[in-house]
Amino acid sequence: MSFHYHNLRSGTAAASVDDQFAQAVREGLLREPKRLPSWLIFDDQGSEIFTEITQLAGYHPAQCEFEIFQTHKQAVTDIFAKTPFRVIELGAGDGRKTHILLEHFIQNQLHFEYVPIDISEGATQNLVAFLESRFSQSTMSVTGLATDYFDGLSTVKEHANLRNMVLFLGSTIGNMELPAAEQFVRNVRESLNEGDYVMIGFDLMKHPKTLYSAYNDSTGVFERFNLHLLDVLNQKLGANFVKDYYVQQGQYNPRAHAVESFIYSTREQVVSIDALGEKFHFGAWEPMQTEHSYKYTLSEITLLAENSGYRIVKHLFDGNNYFVDSIWEVKK
Numbered sequence: 001m002s003f004h005y006h007n008l009r010s011g012t013a014a015a016s017v018d019d020q021f022a023q024a025v026r027e028g029l030l031r032e033p034k035r036l037p038s039w040l041i042f043d044d045q046g047s048e049i050f051t052e053i054t055q056l057a058g059y060h061p062a063q064c065e066f067e068i069f070q071t072h073k074q075a076v077t078d079i080f081a082k083t084p085f086r087v088i089e090l091g092a093g094d095g096r097k098t099h100i101l102l103e104h105f106i107q108n109q110l111h112f113e114y115v116p117i118d119i120s121e122g123a124t125q126n127l128v129a130f131l132e133s134r135f136s137q138s139t140m141s142v143t144g145l146a147t148d149y150f151d152g153l154s155t156v157k158e159h160a161n162l163r164n165m166v167l168f169l170g171s172t173i174g175n176m177e178l179p180a181a182e183q184f185v186r187n188v189r190e191s192l193n194e195g196d197y198v199m200i201g202f203d204l205m206k207h208p209k210t211l212y213s214a215y216n217d218s219t220g221v222f223e224r225f226n227l228h229l230l231d232v233l234n235q236k237l238g239a240n241f242v243k244d245y246y247v248q249q250g251q252y253n254p255r256a257h258a259v260e261s262f263i264y265s266t267r268e269q270v271v272s273i274d275a276l277g278e279k280f281h282f283g284a285w286e287p288m289q290t291e292h293s294y295k296y297t298l299s300e301i302t303l304l305a306e307n308s309g310y311r312i313v314k315h316l317f318d319g320n321n322y323f324v325d326s327i328w329e330v331k332k
């Protein structure tokens with residue numbers, strides 16, 4: 001079977017992503033309080049640190065999804081594998097959890113294509129190389145696309161003739177606020193055909209203390225992850241953030257229904273960002289939000305699916321009901 005990696009982040013596509021990035025930073029730093037979207041952190045090194053997060057025993061979103069796939073891999077197979085199919089994963093990262101499903105499909109001799117899409121070039125390249133080293137003699141073909149979600153989906157659509165099953169795992173949807181999440185799942189639906197499936201990972205609302213400990217590990221990986229954003233801004237936009245002058249903490253915000261991570265400037269300082277041609281003032285202990293992870297209830301998930309043109313097929317839970325992978329069918 002074939003294993004390919006394509007970097008679609010070149011020319012105008014790359015320029016437009018770079019413009020979006022700069023624009024998001026500028027807007028976020030001008031907000032009061034300052035607030036940057038989580039997706040900015042994911043360059044290659046950001047993806048690597050995120051992999052470390054998924055290995056933390058206390059980070060339940062990842063541990064629950066590993067458990068869900070181990071427990072329900074046959075149920076997933078029964079739903080998806082009725083007709084020839086293609087698995088498209090949005091924001092695949094290291095794809096570790098997905099391996100459980102892919103391996104199960106392979107063991108069942110199912111012929112299918114796996115298309116991981118991720119903005120991180122390093123993560124996508126490593127994932128394709130890993131899958132080739134492990135599954136080269138199998139029933140699976142792999143095409144990794146380093147690009148934005150929707151550029152990737154439109155590329156895949158050009159080669160449509162299989163039933164698509166789109167995965168959006170790891171509670172990445174929680175990084176969006178509700179209106180943006182609804183717009184996102186609507187856009188995904190527009191890119192798909194009637195009868196295609198999506199499977200989305202949602203972290204469910206639970207005891208705030210459990211949420212607090214999931215996002216505040218004792219080994220400092222979350223702090224490293226969030227502070228890495230400053231390295232990304234220095235590298236991509238010529239900023240002069242000094243990481244040592246910031247600290248990080250996560251907390252559950254009951255009004256936002258989300259765990260929010262903040263980095264705090266430990267002193268008064270001014271940072272210049274060459275690519276924006278601007279300077280930004282930080283007061284002593286001024287917070288800047290760097291992560292937003294919305295926690296869903298099941299009724300919100302139902303509304304999200306139904307308002308966006310999907311039929312809910314199945315909810316797959318972990319043993320604690322902390323997390324759900326929700327499978328929806330596209331209705332047109």
Ligand SMILES: C[S@@+](CC[C@H](N)C(=O)[O-])C[C@H]1O[C@@H](n2cnc3c(N)ncnc32)[C@H](O)[C@@H]1O
Pocket residue numbers: 039042043047050054090091092093094095097117118119120123147148149150168169170171172
């Ligand atoms: C929270 S991580 C989840 C990774 C993996 N799905 C998991 O469950 O462990 C989000 C992933 O989405 C990718 N990502 C973020 N924004 C993206 C975009 N606009 N297009 C494609 N990938 C994106 C990041 O690079 C990162 O790998």
